[in-house]
Amino acid sequence: MPQMRGIRQLAKHLDISIGTVSRALNGRPDVNEETRKRVLAAAEELGYVANQSGRSLRQGTTNVIGLMIESSKETVENSDNFFLGVTGGLQSVLSRHKLDLLMLPCPNDEDPYEYLKRMVARRIVDAMIISATQRVDKRIDLLVKAKIPFVALGRSTSGGNHTWIDLDFEGVAACAVDRLVSKGHRRIAVAAPSNDINLGYIFVDAYRQSLERHGIAYDPSLVIRVKSSEQGGYQAGHEMLRLDRKPTAIILIYELMAIGLYRRLNEAGIVPGRDLAVIGFREEPRGKFLQPSLTCFRMSLRDLGVELAETLLATMPAYAEHYPKGARNTIWPLELAPGESDAFSLKA
Amino acid sequence: MPQMRGIRQLAKHLDISIGTVSRALNGRPDVNEETRKRVLAAAEELGYVANQSGRSLRQGTTNVIGLMIESSKETVENSDNFFLGVTGGLQSVLSRHKLDLLMLPCPNDEDPYEYLKRMVARRIVDAMIISATQRVDKRIDLLVKAKIPFVALGRSTSGGNHTWIDLDFEGVAACAVDRLVSKGHRRIAVAAPSNDINLGYIFVDAYRQSLERHGIAYDPSLVIRVKSSEQGGYQAGHEMLRLDRKPTAIILIYELMAIGLYRRLNEAGIVPGRDLAVIGFREEPRGKFLQPSLTCFRMSLRDLGVELAETLLATMPAYAEHYPKGARNTIWPLELAPGESDAFSLKA
Known part of the structure; x- marks a missing residue:
């Protein structure tokens, strides 16, 4: 004590x-x-x-913003820097208002809803940012009911009028499919997450629509469900190689899958960008060392953190006046970073 | 609100x-x-x-433990997974007592002492774990004065009777030097952190003593001060190559330096384990992909998290009875993981 x-x-x-x-x-x-x-x-x-705690209770505020993150074994083994990257941008905005950021790591053996419920009851934070939204995500209903200002990083079918920011998975899927089709590919696989995270559904839907736009029939056998990890990328390579009618290209939904996929391809003597076209997801420090270089998509984690913080503050009555853009939902763009991993054409 | x-x-x-x-x-x-x-x-x-907050205030406790981390640009760019790795072990112990862990990320433009002072004033946590201890670290005096139970991950010349856990830098330095000397090396460089983090001093002292044990004079020009990052490893390689009397071996103090060092060596056509012996620090997922494989040291981040939590609880009157080992200071061992990066002998 x-x-x-x-x-x-x-x-x-x-x-x-x-x-x-x-x-x-x-x-x-x-x-x-x-x-x-x-x-x-x-x-x-x-x-x-x-005793600021007593002072804050009297004011009804804690001046603390919570960022709920997953600390799963996969995240750790992947050395996933996504959240640390966002933190700097968040803090640069929150510090204008003397607000502090705390990271709430949900243990990997605990249900995120139960965890958040406990955290809400602890009244540690004035507002929350949640991430890794599921297709149905009870956390959103919980925060709406409890009237805690929040922003969801990721869309969900839950909630309704709540505020969210999400990456432009549709844009990435469309750009990747268009690029591959323009080089003559018709059998394009996708490595999608095996869990219920909402981004998987959004991405696969957009991939399917992009294919249909080019008159290519959707083939469910080309959607390979694996863990969002390096190991998952290895597994995706393994399953792809076992298909009867092999794809000539593959699109990855998670950045670190590329490392495992390259390893499996290397074992099989398959060279990305020569024998198989590979398009990765987010550009990531580890991926920069891949040979041949990976075609992927670029974004600034810091800028995303700034946008998240400004959007969150716009939902909070005490700060909304400073953020006249308001609590808008935002699709966050990613920019193509062309590499060598898809640099060949089947049309030749 | x-x-x-x-x-x-x-x-x-x-x-x-x-x-x-x-x-x-x-x-x-x-x-x-x-x-x-x-x-x-x-x-x-x-x-x-x-309203658990009100309830906790009456009890004088928050049931929350804080882990203060640095969220510097370097940490982010390095995709450093150290703290996420420790989190799982910490939570597995804290959950026995219905305690929650919050991560307190100190912004990179803020003085860690001022940041901690504010966090203490916020009375969010019952106890703290601080990390990245500096040679002189006012945070320790602050926590002692405020009578907040804490464990420091890392030694410091500050404080006195406070509890700490630190990695066995002496053991790593001695093992690395012994191993290199046994293979005939006499000019052994070390890439040490350029900032005031205490582990740098401990490591370089132990390296010096190990050399002297073998009758090798300490040469300050072989202590290369760089940032604890991948980029720092690149820089260390660069500076090493510019030395008049080049070393035949190099020891790294931070795990991700190896990746940058390999890159610089590759540019110069120098092969680790053939032209230069390299011994890295902690075994790390990214380092596993290095070719030739890196000789380094292995430890379990999860087990370290368990030890940190049990030691912290032993310092807290409400939990000490469950942890009869008490609040002991611990030097945490690392185990040699031999690779190919130092697999040649100058004696042949």
């Missing part, structure tokens, strides 16, 4: 009234300079800390 | 007394079954959440 030095102990130590100590600490003019110095020196010496 | 449904709103909605609602929610027997069901249904429907 923390036993910090409070104003009471400080007054006792100095043998002056609590009122005088309080006025000295708050820089009020009705305290003489010598007393003020004595109080501040003692406060420093005794490790006095203002 | 959060406006969650509390017990008052619930009682008003149901048109029954606050006392009855409270007894129903707390499962007391003096409430009839039908009323109890009505109250629970309304609580669920209205998104009632118990």
Whole structure:
């Protein structure tokens, strides 16, 4: 149990009234300079800390924003830097308003809904950012009901009028399919997440529509469901190689799949960009070392963090006036970063 | 400002007394079954959440443990998974006591001492784990003064009787030097961090003592100070190649330096394990892809998290009885994982 030095102990130590100590600490003019110095020196010496928790409760605010993240084994093994990357941008905005960011890591053996429910009950945060939204995500209903301002990073069929920001999975899928079709590919596989994360549905739907736009029939056997991890990429390569009618191209939905896929292809003597076209998802530091270089999509995690924070603040009455754009839903664009992994044409 | 449904709103909605609602929610027997069901249904429907914050304040505890991390640009660009790796082990212990873990990411443009001071004032956590300890680290004095239970991950010259856990930098330095000397190396460089992080001092001291044990004079020009990052590893390779009397071996203090170093060596046509012996620090997922394979040191981040949590709980009066080993300082061992990057002998 923390036993910090409070104003009471400080007054006792100095043998002056609590009122005088309080006025000295708050820089009020009705305290003489010598007393003020004595109080501040003692406060420093005794490790006095203002009880901001009590102060915040009276104000009904904590001045803390929560970012709920998944800390699954896969995330760790992948050295996934997504959330750390977003953090800097979030903090650059929150600090304008003296708001602090806390990361709430949901343990991998706990249901995210139950975890969030407990965190809401703890009343640690004024507002929340949730991520990794599922197709049906009870966390959204929970936050709506509890009237906690929040932004979801990721769309969901849950909720309704809540605010969200999501990556432009449709744009990525369309760009990747168009690019491959223009090089003569007709059998294009996709490595999609095996869990119920909403982005998987959005991506596969957009992939299907893009194919149909080019008059290519959708073939469910080309949608390979694997874990969103390096290992999942390896597995996707493995399953692709076992297909009777092999694809000539593959699109990945998660950035680190590329590393595992390259490994499996290498084992089979298949060279990306010569024997098989590969298009990855988000450009990522680890992927930069792949040979041949990976065609993928670029975005700024920091800018995404800034957008998330500004959108969240726009949903909070105390800060909304500073963010006249309002709490808009945003599809966050990614920019094509062409590499060598799809640099061949079947039309030749 | 959060406006969650509390017990008052619930009682008003149901048109029954606050006392009855409270007894129903707390499962007391003096409430009839039908009323109890009505109250629970309304609580669920209205998104009632118990005000645990108020409850905790009365108890003087928050049931939350804080893990302060650095979210510097380098950490992000490195996709450093160290803290996410430790999180799982921490949570597995904390959950036994219904304690939650929050990550407190210190913004990279803020002084860690000022940041921690604010966090302490916010009274969000019952206890803290701090990391990346500096040679002189005012955060330790702050926590001691504020009487907040804490464990430092990393040693420091600050403090005194506080509890810490640190990696066995001495053991790693001695093992690496012994191994290289046994293969005939006499000019052994080390890539050390350029900032004031305490582990740099510990490592370089141990490296120097190990050399002297073998009768090799310490040469300051072989201590190359660079950033703890992939880029720093590249820079270390660059500076090493510019030395008049080149080393035949290099030891790295940070795991991701290896990736940048390999890149620079590759540019210069130098093959690790053939032209230069390289020993890396912690085995890391990204390093596994290096060719030739890197000699480095293995440890379990999860086990370290467990040890950190158990040590922290042993410092907290409310939990100490469960942890009879007590709040001991621990040097955490790493195990040699031999690779090909130092697999040649100068003695042949």
